[in-house]
Amino acid sequence: MKILSLMRRQRFLLNCAPINTDQSGDRSMRSAMARTDGSVEFINQQKFDRAVAGVVRLIPIPAESAEWLSEKNLVPATIWTWKRMVRNPAVLAISIAVAVIAGVFVFNFVSHLSDFPGSATARKLLSVAASTRPVMLDPVNAEAGTLSDLFFMKHGLEHYDVPPEFAEFGTIGCRVFEDDESRRIAQIWVAEKRMQFFLFPAERDSKTGAVLRFRSWRYVHQEGWTGAVTEQSGICFMAAIRGRDKDLEPYVAKPKE
Amino acid sequence: MSAGAGKVREVFRGPSGVPDRKQNLPQLYRFCFLMLGDSRKALEVFHATLREVAQRAARGELPSEPFWLFRDARWRCLEATKSDLQPESFELDEHEITPQSASQIERLDPTQLAIWISAAPDPQRSALALFYLDEFDYREILDLAELNLSELSRFLVQGRRQLQAWLDAKFPQLRDV
Numbered sequence: 001m002k003i004l005s006l007m008r009r010q011r012f013l014l015n016c017a018p019i020n021t022d023q024s025g026d027r028s029m030r031s032a033m034a035r036t037d038g039s040v041e042f043i044n045q046q047k048f049d050r051a052v053a054g055v056v057r058l059i060p061i062p063a064e065s066a067e068w069l070s071e072k073n074l075v076p077a078t079i080w081t082w083k084r085m086v087r088n089p090a091v092l093a094i095s096i097a098v099a100v101i102a103g104v105f106v107f108n109f110v111s112h113l114s115d116f117p118g119s120a121t122a123r124k125l126l127s128v129a130a131s132t133r134p135v136m137l138d139p140v141n142a143e144a145g146t147l148s149d150l151f152f153m154k155h156g157l158e159h160y161d162v163p164p165e166f167a168e169f170g171t172i173g174c175r176v177f178e179d180d181e182s183r184r185i186a187q188i189w190v191a192e193k194r195m196q197f198f199l200f201p202a203e204r205d206s207k208t209g210a211v212l213r214f215r216s217w218r219y220v221h222q223e224g225w226t227g228a229v230t231e232q233s234g235i236c237f238m239a240a241i242r243g244r245d246k247d248l249e250p251y252v253a254k255p256k257e
Numbered sequence: 258m259s260a261g262a263g264k265v266r267e268v269f270r271g272p273s274g275v276p277d278r279k280q281n282l283p284q285l286y287r288f289c290f291l292m293l294g295d296s297r298k299a300l301e302v303f304h305a306t307l308r309e310v311a312q313r314a315a316r317g318e319l320p321s322e323p324f325w326l327f328r329d330a331r332w333r334c335l336e337a338t339k340s341d342l343q344p345e346s347f348e349l350d351e352h353e354i355t356p357q358s359a360s361q362i363e364r365l366d367p368t369q370l371a372i373w374i375s376a377a378p379d380p381q382r383s384a385l386a387l388f389y390l391d392e393f394d395y396r397e398i399l400d401l402a403e404l405n406l407s408e409l410s411r412f413l414v415q416g417r418r419q420l421q422a423w424l425d426a427k428f429p430q431l432r433d434v
Binding site: 029047062084 | 282283286287290291296300303304317354355356358359362363365367370371388389390391394395396398406407409410411413414417420421
């Protein structure tokens with residue numbers, strides 16, 4: 001049964017045998033053609049097919065089609081031009097993705113350029129400043145510079161000193177609270193432009209415990225608030241205001257770095 | 258049409274300028290002619306196919322499948338003859354191929370052959386046109402004409418015998434030379 005089927009397939013293949021015997025690239029076709037062993041029937045078929053194909057080759061190409069088929073002024077094929085490559089959806093998608101990733105990297109890099117030890121805490125405290133209401137503080141009517149004694153006497157906070165630049169501002173209230181890392185923070189609200197001051201422990205080296213110092217005033221920004229931060233004796237002071245750097249610049253002694 | 262023609266030439270030739278066998282344009286015209294048996298209709302289908310190619314190329318939407326140009330032209334030919342008179346389904350005479358067949362065929366005019374092939378019912382017409390173009394191997398013809406091997410074999414055998422009968426009727430003096 002299998003032999004019969006094979007013979008039938010070979011017969012089918014021979015009926016479709018290529019006109020040009022050089023084109024018999026298929027192994028099964030080559031095998032079928034080899035088995036004919038020069039049969040008269042197959043030779044006649046081949047002659048017949050070659051003669052018909054010869055007539056087909058004589059079909060003239062009309063002059064009207066000459067322009068489509070002309071060899072002259074052939075445009076050199078430029079398969080991949082820049083313009084075409086840029087329009088490719090895959091290239092476009094990858095370019096956009098790379099641009100977004102690069103943008104995020106640049107944004108992170110630029111935003112961390114102004115980082116300093118304690119800047120993360122300072123930003124958190126700017127959020128606290130934004131949400132603080134006057135009733136949350138104990139009313140105190142004094143000069144800000146005098147509250148150092150209060151913080152030391154009442155709360156045992158050493159070196160919680162307001163810098164001279166802000167020491168003369170009249171206060172509305174103050175409080176001492178602990179942040180989420182149990183650090184004790186002193187908060188002072190002053191009448192001047194409704195600024196708020198924060199005093200908090202400076203960041204320390206995790207191995208040595210030494211205070212990570214930084215020079216002069218540094219600026220941080222969060223939710224429309226700006227803070228000018230300085231460090232002295234292991235305690236950071238931050239003057240926070242709703243606004244921009246230029247609103248704080250007149251108060252700080254030295255220009256920002 | 259100049260821009261379209263340039264675009265099509267650009268599409269179907271590699272950097273070497275050698276025509277792509279799979280999309281050989283003169284053979285495409287001959288295929289249309291064999292399918293339709295009328296040079297005017299063949300030219301219309303040929304130009305319509307190439308205009309479509311030029312538009313697709315301009316949009317960068319050329320299909321990557323091989324022989325799509327011939328596939329497209331085949332459907333256009335079938336569409337063009339849909340409203341024409343269809344060949345009646347009756348048994349044509351069939352004669353055995355003889356050694357004298359070649360000399361009979363050589364006396365044929367290409368237009369006569371094209372008219373004879375175009376009068377065959379499809380898919381036999383497509384099978385004969387594609388086979389005698391001598392452009393594709395049998396597997397490619399199976400794919401293009403959407404046939405299986407036994408069908409293609411049957412259409413070709415039948416086609417040869419019917420053509421032989423027609424040749425015998427047309428050139429009886431050469432029959433028994």
